[in-house]
Amino acid sequence: MVEDNIILNDQYNQKIESDLLAHLKSGKKKGNWFIFILIGIILIGMYAYYRQLHYGLIVTAMRDYTSWGVYIANFVFFVAISLVGSLFSSILKLSKVPWSTPLTRISEIIAIGAIICAIVIIIVDMGRPDRFIYVLIHGRIQSPIIWDVIIITTYLTISILLLYLSLIPDLAICRDKLTDVAAWKKWFYRVGAINWQGTPRQFKILHRITYTLAVIVIPVAFAIHTVTSWLFSTTWRPGWDSTNLGPYFVSGALMAGAAVIIVAMFFIRSTYNLKEYLNEKLFSYMGKLLVLLSLIYLYFNINEYLGPAFKMVGVEGEHIIELFFGSYAPMYWIVQVFGLILPIVVLVFAWGRKPLPMLIVSILVLLGAWVKRYLIVIPSLQHPYLPIQDVDDSYLHYIPTWEEWSITLASFAWCLLIITFLIRLLPVIPIWEMKKGNEAKLIKP
Amino acid sequence: MAKNKADQRRNFLKSSLMLGASAITGTAFIQGCDSGALETEEKVKLLTTDGTMVEVNKSSLSKVPYQPISPKEARKGIPGKHFVMVVDLSLCRNARKCIKACDHHHQLTPDRPYIKVLRMQDNKSSAPYWMPKKCFHCDNPPCVKVCPVAATYKRSDGLVLIDNERCIGCRFCMAACPYSARVFNWGEPKNQDVKHPYSPETSIPSQVGTVEKCDFCPDMLRQNKVPHCITSCPNGALYFGDQNADSVTNGSETVRLSTLLKDKAGYRYHEELGTEPNVYYLPPVDRLFPFKETSEEKPS
Numbered sequence: 214m215v216e217d218n219i220i221l222n223d224q225y226n227q228k229i230e231s232d233l234l235a236h237l238k239s240g241k242k243k244g245n246w247f248i249f250i251l252i253g254i255i256l257i258g259m260y261a262y263y264r265q266l267h268y269g270l271i272v273t274a275m276r277d278y279t280s281w282g283v284y285i286a287n288f289v290f291f292v293a294i295s296l297v298g299s300l301f302s303s304i305l306k307l308s309k310v311p312w313s314t315p316l317t318r319i320s321e322i323i324a325i326g327a328i329i330c331a332i333v334i335i336i337v338d339m340g341r342p343d344r345f346i347y348v349l350i351h352g353r354i355q356s357p358i359i360w361d362v363i364i365i366t367t368y369l370t371i372s373i374l375l376l377y378l379s380l381i382p383d384l385a386i387c388r389d390k391l392t393d394v395a396a397w398k399k400w401f402y403r404v405g406a407i408n409w410q411g412t413p414r415q416f417k418i419l420h421r422i423t424y425t426l427a428v429i430v431i432p433v434a435f436a437i438h439t440v441t442s443w444l445f446s447t448t449w450r451p452g453w454d455s456t457n458l459g460p461y462f463v464s465g466a467l468m469a470g471a472a473v474i475i476v477a478m479f480f481i482r483s484t485y486n487l488k489e490y491l492n493e494k495l496f497s498y499m500g501k502l503l504v505l506l507s508l509i510y511l512y513f514n515i516n517e518y519l520g521p522a523f524k525m526v527g528v529e530g531e532h533i534i535e536l537f538f539g540s541y542a543p544m545y546w547i548v549q550v551f552g553l554i555l556p557i558v559v560l561v562f563a564w565g566r567k568p569l570p571m572l573i574v575s576i577l578v579l580l581g582a583w584v585k586r587y588l589i590v591i592p593s594l595q596h597p598y599l600p601i602q603d604v605d606d607s608y609l610h611y612i613p614t615w616e617e618w619s620i621t622l623a624s625f626a627w628c629l630l631i632i633t634f635l636i637r638l639l640p641v642i643p644i645w646e647m648k649k650g651n652e653a654k655l656i657k658p
Numbered sequence: 659m660a661k662n663k664a665d666q667r668r669n670f671l672k673s674s675l676m677l678g679a680s681a682i683t684g685t686a687f688i689q690g691c692d693s694g695a696l697e698t699e700e701k702v703k704l705l706t707t708d709g710t711m712v713e714v715n716k717s718s719l720s721k722v723p724y725q726p727i728s729p730k731e732a733r734k735g736i737p738g739k740h741f742v743m744v745v746d747l748s749l750c751r752n753a754r755k756c757i758k759a760c761d762h763h764h765q766l767t768p769d770r771p772y773i774k775v776l777r778m779q780d781n782k783s784s785a786p787y788w789m790p791k792k793c794f795h796c797d798n799p800p801c802v803k804v805c806p807v808a809a810t811y812k813r814s815d816g817l818v819l820i821d822n823e824r825c826i827g828c829r830f831c832m833a834a835c836p837y838s839a840r841v842f843n844w845g846e847p848k849n850q851d852v853k854h855p856y857s858p859e860t861s862i863p864s865q866v867g868t869v870e871k872c873d874f875c876p877d878m879l880r881q882n883k884v885p886h887c888i889t890s891c892p893n894g895a896l897y898f899g900d901q902n903a904d905s906v907t908n909g910s911e912t913v914r915l916s917t918l919l920k921d922k923a924g925y926r927y928h929e930e931l932g933t934e935p936n937v938y939y940l941p942p943v944d945r946l947f948p949f950k951e952t953s954e955e956k957p958s
Contacts, residue, residue, distance in 0.1 A: 268845055268846070269845045269846055269866040269867055270827075270845075271844040271845030271846075276844060277832065277841050277842055281829060281833060338828070339827050339867075340826070340828070340829065340842065340843075340866075340867030341825065341868060344825075344826045345826065347824065348806055350807075351807040351809075353805065353806060353808050355803060356805060356830070357804065357830075358806035358828060359806050362806075447803075447804065449834055449835065449931055449933070450833065594833065597836065597838045598836045598927075598931075599776060599791065599836075599837055599838055600778075603771075603774040603775055604774070
């Protein structure tokens with residue numbers, strides 16, 4: 214019986230290995246057109262940024278009053294997406310959720326792509342990017358921007374460590390098994406595996422480090438988005454004057470993170486033929502998780518708007534009217550219905566938790582998450598304490614220019630490019646952890 | 659006793675005005691003594707550096723241009739001063755002369771004025787009025803709190819200034835300022851005297867990608883003069899002065915700050931925000947002019 218199990222185990226392990234390494238083997242890569250499109254979008258964005266560097270932020274639609282625009286909304290979105298790394302490699306791992314194992318690597322990759330883009334986009338938003346170094350030289354710890362700089366770099370460091378450390382055994386497998394790949398890849402796998410032999414002692418050290426990091430990353434991940442919310446709540450603006458902003462941002466981020474994983478799952482499983490691992494059961498679990506996270510976000514949404522909407526105090530009341538019934542109302546209600554209510558309604562049913570409906574719902578959630586951040590940033594700036602008067606008409610409205618849109622799109626393309634590059638280089642599903650899970654299953658049937 | 663105090667006060671004001679006048683003449687120097695000048699010409703007594711008193715013709719004096727001080731020095735305030743402004747809303751009729759003077763002095767284009775005149779109406783039943791708005795130079799300034807690089811700072815004399823050689827253009831201060839006092843150089847600023855040595859005290863030349871705002875004209879204050887908006891107001895609606903000396907002037911009359919605020923029920927905007935502004939407003943009561951909507955409300 215035990216011998217049977219061992220043979221079965223070996224067979225399974227070999228199958229896991231060959232399946233999960235398949236997409237790394239050399240041969241014609243699928244989806245090169247996708248990369249060309251991404252590079253094209255990035256080039257257009259770079260041209261737009263060149264124009265912005267040359268003429269100044271005047272090429273954007275931002276003016277006094279609406280002094281932050283899509284760049285900041287986009288920054289908040291990317292920070293939100295980056296929280297997904299901690300959700301899978303920490304929260305679900307520490308709570309010993311067995312089905313989340315195949316998703317840890319992809320979530321860490323997405324987290325790193327998103328955090329890099331958040332940093333890029335915040336530099337794009339600066340009026341004087343040439344003085345970025347002043348943040349380090351003249352930084353004042355009182356300023357929430359400095360808190361954000363500290364916490365983002367911390368989170369990026371921990372995320373890279375989490376990704377890399379859990380990769381070492383897999384890099385060793387790549388080093389041993391992938392013999393016919395390009396020379397630089399061979400070199401990368403050999404150096405990256407830092408002489409991993411898979412001894413019990415090495416595994417023990419690895420477990421200890423990844424466990425410690427998984428614990429550390431939770432407060433850092435919560436802090437990264439809470440501090441981002443403080444960029445708003447520490448200002449003297451009626452629309453942002455809320456103690457609810459921290460949990461509101463974090464819960465929205467976790468929801469968007471789950472959605473981005475579902476989208477990634479859908480495309481990875483079809484592109485790399487991994488339907489067996491990213492199966493419908495996994496989609497169903499993710500659907501349930503998304504419903505839970507949506508409900509939490511709904512709760513904080515109600516908290517965010519009910520108090521001010523009930524009291525209708527001064528400018529804050531005007532801001533609420535603008536969102537509920539004014540020029541932002543179509544946007545606001547579409548986001549709330551399609552980005553928040555619809556996912557809950559669709560995904561509570563089993564038919565809604567099939568891959569295709571989930572893909573559509575998740576894309577709606579992501580679009581909603583982006584537009585929601587736009588609605589958090591811009592309408593509040595347009596409702597200051599003293600009325601906006603005695604200025605040019607262009608200061609009253611904010612319609613992003615093509616430069617802003619193309620830079621924003623380029624940031625998305627850049628994020629996708631980083632993710633695609635890493636997926637093509639690394640086993641997208643952690644092989645050794647899958648093997649371990651398989652062993653656990655066989656030993657404890 | 660009370661009369662005595664008032665006399666003392668008057669004497670003090672007189673002497674301080676004299677001091678101011680001597681400081682102005684201090685910046686003048688003798689261009690060259692023309693011995694053949696007419697006897698009838700007005701003479702000015704001057705003290706030379708070696709301590710002797712000389713009498714020269716007024717026409718032979720010329721002004722030395724004021725040299726603005728460096729960004730580093732500009733972080734220190736003028737000792738012993740705490741500057742305040744008082745705006746009498748009953749006297750403003752949106753003549754916009756303050757904006758013009760300010761734009762001229764700070765080399766501003768109409769798309770980024772430091773001063774805005776808002777048409778305010780507290781509620782439907784009360785009458786509308788004009789509210790000249792500049793930087794409030796708060797004692798608890800939100801902009802200074804949030805600045806990541808100390809580009810904007812609070813001085814001992816109450817002024818909040820911006821060092822545009824330090825500013826990274828994150829615009830956090832603009833989001834933080836509840837009075838929307840700040841303007842940003844979205845594009846390359848036009849009409850700039852780029853040869854002018856930069857000082858946060860003059861705010862010229864402006865730089866693309868940096869924030870700026872009303873600075874209370876510290877270069878004028880250093881010369882014991884008042885900001886340009888004060889002297890340009892045709893209605894005397896703007897008062898400026900030193901809170902420590904308890905006196906403010908609108909260019910034609912000098913009054914005691916505490917008495918003015920007490921008698922006319924001075925107030926500050928959004929006191930509840932805890933920003934402690936240094937710009938006081940006197941309510942728009944007993945107005946000299948009926949409120950008239952002006953077509954000049956927006957810059958062309």
